[in-house]
Amino acid sequence: MDFRLLKHFITLSDTLHFGRASELCHTSPSTLSRSLQQLENELATTLIERDNRHVSLTPQGMHFQRYARDTLDQWETIKRTLADEAAQLTGDISIYCSVTASYSFLYELLSDFRLQHPGIEFKLHTGDPANAMNRVLSGDDDMAITPRPRTPPPALAFKSLTRSSLVFIAPTSPAEWLPHTPESSTAQQWETVPMILSEAGLSREYADTWFRALGVTPRIYAQVAGHEAIVSMVGLGFGVGVVPKIVLDNSPLAESVKILHVKPELPYYDVGLCVLNRRLKRPRIQALWEAVSERRP
Amino acid sequence: MDFRLLKHFITLSDTLHFGRASELCHTSPSTLSRSLQQLENELATTLIERDNRHVSLTPQGMHFQRYARDTLDQWETIKRTLADEAAQLTGDISIYCSVTASYSFLYELLSDFRLQHPGIEFKLHTGDPANAMNRVLSGDDDMAITPRPRTPPPALAFKSLTRSSLVFIAPTSPAEWLPHTPESSTAQQWETVPMILSEAGLSREYADTWFRALGVTPRIYAQVAGHEAIVSMVGLGFGVGVVPKIVLDNSPLAESVKILHVKPELPYYDVGLCVLNRRLKRPRIQALWEAVSERRP
DNA sequence: GACGCCTATTGCGTAAAACGCTATATTTGC
DNA sequence: GCAAATATAGCGTTTTACGCAATAGGCGTC
Incomplete structure (x- = not known):
């Protein structure tokens, strides 16, 4: 079913005259006649009662006329709507x-x-x-x-x-496993520190690299998904964590933790x-x- | 715009795969590709974002998908409706x-x-x-x-x-112009009778013929459109009328008039x-x- | 009552378009 | 890096659609 058939039908049902309708459709009467035949075949219904001298709509034709007008209207509407949507990103x-x-x-x-x-x-x-x-x-x-x-x-x-640095954070509350001189790191003062690290991701990779350079296998207390949870656990005094500084800056628990200024510093990223x-x-x-x-x- | 384009588009937007969609549509992938191109040209919009490896709907595509489904639904509905109407006369x-x-x-x-x-x-x-x-x-x-x-x-x-006879009717109330011997009509007893006849139609023609056969030019008191009005006027005493007997039989004024049994009788029709x-x-x-x-x- | 006009339809030759095969470009997963 | 996958463009063939001219039939007119 082509919309041209609908246009032909509507014009024909308005004029009730194949010759005049064909001019309005910029086509020949024979094409119009065949359009109508095709439509009636697809619908298995007579839409227009006609002989050599008279053309009139059947009841089905009147019904179909409403359908045809609605359908063409909806087509124009969707075209306009899509064009508007294309103009304005959606x-x-x-x-x-x-x-x-x-x-x-x-x-x-x-x-x-x-x-x-x-x-x-x-x-x-x-x-x-x-x-x-x-x-x-x-x-x-x-x-x-x-x-x-x-x-x-x-x-x-x-x-x-933006760039951000990774930082070590420790609870502000005292704990016996806190490294005493984080500024000059020694292997043995880190070996017993319970570490709270990301399960995966760049912060974990950088932390691993940092410990490896120090020759230490860290004692991993917890592996956490999500940096924010690390801040929470550190704030609660469970251990020392590694988080991007930006996480700390935006954390509501920033008061409960403090940055350990370790040497060498963890890299920016x-x-x-x-x-x-x-x-x-x-x-x-x-x-x-x-x-x-x-x-x- | 052909409905086949809509079907192709819907199948494609369901499968998001030209090869599989083309099988469902019983056609070739290249045809499907061209269907979509034609649709997008007519709408001047991209409906499906695609490359050699990915196929996905754009926002316009999703919108158009709803339109396409509705349109095909409506088409099926009108087909069914028209078929029903054709089965049951309307x-x-x-x-x-x-x-x-x-x-x-x-x-x-x-x-x-x-x-x-x-x-x-x-x-x-x-x-x-x-x-x-x-x-x-x-x-x-x-x-x-x-x-x-x-x-x-x-x-x-x-x-x-059915067949019905034409009858002369006269008021039941007395009037000096009433023919005394309607059974044996003479020209002079009819010349003065005020006649109430149809303006046109078969009853008028038959009445005219009857009077002509008698050699009388009737005195026409009133020419009326509609037999029922003749009964009314006769019932009011204005003259003698000619009406189909069936009109008399169905008239609420039948009591006010009587049949004149004239000779020769007016013809049946x-x-x-x-x-x-x-x-x-x-x-x-x-x-x-x-x-x-x-x-x- | 026969003739002529009007008009929808059909036959047919031509033109257009649609289709599918194949090749191509490009992307992805191993 | 290579092979598989896949949408698309080119191209020859088939199908479809178009318009012209002829046909058939109804209607008004002389």
């Missing part, structure tokens, strides 16, 4: 990040963008930054805020937002936004990506 | 007849038919029987109950319902149903026509 963008990132970066990142593109909805998923890249690679989320790995997968595009290269073709993703580039000159 | 049948006919014939004519074809509505127009054939010939009404003329127009089909031959092709008209044939064995 759809969802899902972002995966840590709770900390949702506090610290996101507002700044999205506040302007939301005003500029009110048709776009954001779906925010928070969780352990260690999963961030996989969530993007698997397509579960469009974007993620994550520490930039040393060698990002080629399918991902990366954009730095980039925190940035990542996205699948191929999703950058999506207009709304591309728009956000570029908005991030142009932010804060 | 539409209007308009009938023109005199008030008398509407009392006397119509109930009998239509009562069974209405039960058998509840989808058909009747539009009843009453008026002077003299107009009946013209109403049908011009297409204003589908059918009419009318006296059968001596030579019916070739475009009309005719079917007798057929009262029947007429319809345009070409309208007999309409199923509902044909059904009624045949129901009339089979009525009352």
Whole structure:
């Protein structure tokens, strides 16, 4: 069923005259006759009673006329609607990040963008930054805020937002296992410290590297998913943790812990936004990506 | 826009895979690809984001998917509806007849038919029987109950319902101009009688013929449209009228008038149903026509 | 009552378009 | 890095659609 058939039928049912209708449709009477035949075959119904001299609608024809008009109207409506939607970006963008990132970066990142593109909805998923890249690679989320790995997968595009340092944190309450001179680290003063580390992710890798350089196998008290939980456990006095400083700055438990200024310091790392290269073709993703580039000159 | 494009799009948006969708559509992947291109061209929008390895719906695609499903649903619905309507006759049948006919014939004519074809509505127009054939010939009404003329127009089909005689009627109240011996008519006793006749139609023609045979030019007191009004005027004592006996039999004023048994008697005539031959092709008209044939064995 | 006009329909030759096969480019997983 | 997967463009063939001209039938008119 082609919409041209509907147009032909409507014109015909308005004029009740094949010759005049064919002119209005910019076609020949024979084409119009065949259009109507095709329509009536598909519907297995007579829509227009006609002979060489008279043309009139059957009851079914009147009914079908309403259908045809509605259908063409709806077609015009969807065309206009889709054009409007294309002009104004719409759809969802899902972002995966840590709770900390949702506090610290996101507002700044999205506040302007939301005003500029009110048709776009954001779906925010928070969780352990260690999963961030996989969530993007698997397509579960469009974007993620994550520490930039040393060698990002080629399918991902990366954009730095800020740098942050990893820090050791200890409870402010006293504990006998606290290293006495964290500024000059010795192996033996760290061997008995109960450590609270990430299960995985860059902070864990950096911490492991740090201990290996010191020649120490740390006593791991707990492995935690999510940096925020590390702050909690350290604040409760369970041990010493390693977290990005930015997590500490945004933590409501910052008072319960203190930074241990160890030597050598843990490395800085980039925190940035990542996205699948191929999703950058999506207009709304591309728009956000570029908005991030142009932010804060 | 062809509905096949919509089907292709829906299958594609369900499977998100050109190969599998093409099998479901019983076509080739290249056809499917071109269907989608055509659709996107007509809509000037990207519906499906795709590369050699991934297929996904855009926001517009999701919106259009709803439209496409609705549209195909509506198409199936109208097909079913029209098929039902075709199985059960529907539409209007308009009938023109005199008030008398509407009392006397119509109930009998239509009562069974209405039960058998509840989808058909009747539009009843009453008026002077003299107009009946013209109403049908011009297409204003589908059918009419009318006296059968001596030579019916070739475009009309005719079917007798009953015979009726024309009668002279006079007021029951005395009047000096009343013919004293209607049974043996003489010219002079009729010349002064105030006659109340139809303006036109068969009853008028027959009356004229009757008077001409008698060699009398009647004194016409009033020319009336509609036999029922003749009974009224005669009942009020204005003169002598000529009406079909059946009108008298159905008149509430029958008590106010009496039949004059004139010699020679006015002729009988057929009262029947007429319809345009070409309208007999309409199923509902044909059904009624045949129901009339089979009525009352 | 025969003739001529009007008009929907059909036959047929041509034009267009749609289809499927194949090759290609590109991506992904091992 | 290689092989498998897959959407798409090119191209030859088939199918479909179009319009012209002829046909058939109804209707008004002389």
